[in-house]
Amino acid sequence: MIEAIEDLGLRRADGTRRVVVTGTGAVSSAGVGVGALWDAVCAGHTCIAPISSFDTEGYEVSLAAEVRGFDATEHGLSKKEARRMDRFVQYAMVASDEAIAQSGLDMEAEDPYRVAVVFGTGIGGIDELECGFKALFEKGPKRVSPLFIPTMIGNIAAGGLAIRYGMKGACLDIVTACATGTNCIGHAVRDIRHGYADVALVGGTEEAVNPLCIAGFSNLGALSKSSDPRAASLPFDARRSGFVAGEGAGALVIESLEHALSRGATIIAEIAGYGCTGDAYHMTAPDPDSDAIERAMRMALAEGGFSPEDLGHLNAHGTGTLANDSTEARALAGLCGDAARNIPVTSIKGTVGHTLGAAGALEAIVCALSVARCTVPPTAGYSQPDPDCPVSVVAGSAITGLKQKVALSNSLGFGGHNACLAFSPYEANEEVGHARRIGID
Structure with missing residues (x-):
């Protein structure tokens, strides 16, 4: 049976299932929706501005990539739901609603135990944590909200999404700092590949534009202190001096190819490979020899049956910090040799800042659309x-008309977490079924 399925192109050479993207959703400083994100990154716009959510007097940092004017009740949540959710959960809900709607997934037609949720956050409910501390120290233990714990804990985004849609498969919150979103996607890809699930809602979310977070990252020396929004988040630029904090969420619906075709889903792109390594080097700094990052990239390509010569572009982690960008550049050089100088490299952090636990998911969406639309922002x-x-x-401007065999999306996190996803365009095979590759209008 496996050989017959392989002949039809539904499975990989090793007999495992192919995994495709059928839905995407986003909340970012560019606005609500994947369309707003894609338009902003392709236009090279920056969505960084002076922080509006709190008074930055006394802070060395004054800029961030906030989700301005966000009201969850305008995007499908009731007032009661919104009151019981910290911002990171609200962002996850709104992004996931978009992804589910685009995918056309009908949970009433699914076995709920075959649908997983793998949705993470790097920091979680930091707003609620601050409020809880304030209530405890100023008013005493009896004044701490009874909903403090379920509002603040990071896994409540994944749990809340499972409850919202009735998804009863594995429900996980993978936390690997800034690699969170990519690791969540990669873990679910492996579960689908090996038959533990048919479909998964995956992604990452973050609400880190917060007084405590900005102070902590600033005192660590990680943030840009520029007051010019156009000169603050500068990935790979000689003037770079740190990252700009962002917030939001990215959500994807991924599923086995045979499941997507069986229900007539429209396929955006294929997730061809996943690589994951650890530096085992330093709490915050990447290992300057870049071997582990290179290994994760090489693993993602090899899992998809590709070689470094096939690489169309790299959606880099590209934070705008001195150490990250130079190390990531060395990793690409190690992977591709002299050819690395000719491979297009992009980072969306110049547009939406560094969204930490959400970054890998938002970047995965952009990378999937890049191979689907033959465009590199x-x-x-x-x-x-x-x-x-x-x-x-x-x-300056996007590269258009670039048909690619495969593209990579990197995520690197404090603690030495390295994760990489390989995306390839999905080309329908008439023997398999009728499906088409699209982008998002």
């Missing part, structure tokens, strides 16, 4: 090449 703000980053950063 520019890196907003980039203008001055750095000799320490000898890579071909896309600047």
Whole structure:
């Protein structure tokens, strides 16, 4: 049976199932919706601005990529639901509603135990944590909200999504700092590949534009102190001086190819491979020899049956910190040799800042659309090449008409977490069924 299925193209050479993307959803500083995100990154716009959610007097940092004017009740949540959810859960709900709607997934027609949720956050309910501390120290233990714990804990985004849609398969919150979103997607890909699930709702969410977070990251020396929104988040640029905190959520519906075709789903792209390694080096700094990052990229390509010569572009982690970008550039050079100088590299953090636990999911969406639309967006703000980053950063305007075999999306997290996803365009095989590759209008 496996050989027959392989002949039809439904399975990989090793007999495991192919995994495809059928729905995407986003909340970011570009606005609500994947369309707003895609338009902003392709135009090279920056959505970074002075922080409006709290007074930054006394802070060295004044800019962030906030989700401004967000009201969850305008996007499908009731007032009661919104009151019981911290922002990171609200973002996850709104992004997931969009992804589910686009995918056309009908849970009434599914075995709920075959639908998983793998949705993470790097920090979780930091707003509620601050409120709880304030209530405890100013008013005493009896004044701490009885909903403090279920509102604050990071896994409540995944749990809440499972409850919202009735998904009863594995329900997980993977926390690997800034690699969270990518690790969540990758874990679910493996579960679907090996038959533990047919469908998964995956992604990441974050609400880290918060007084405590901004103070902590700033005192760590990780944040850009620029007051100019166009000169703050500068991935791979010689002027870069730190990242800009962002917030939001990215959600994807992924499923086995045979499941997607059986229900007539429209396929956006295929997730061809996943690589995951650890630096085992430092609490916050990447290992400068970049071997572990390179290994994760090589693993993702190899799992998809690709070689480094097939790489169309890299959607880089590209935070705008000195150490990250130079190390990631070395990893690409190690992977591709001299050819690395000709491979388009982009980072969406010039547009939406660094969304931490949500970053990998938002970047996965952009990477999937990039291979589907033959378009590589520019890196907003980039203008001055750095000799320490000898890579071909896309600047100014998007590259269009670039048909790719495969593209990589990197995520790197504090603690030495490295994760990489390989996306390839889905080409319908008439023997398999009728499906088509699309982007999002």
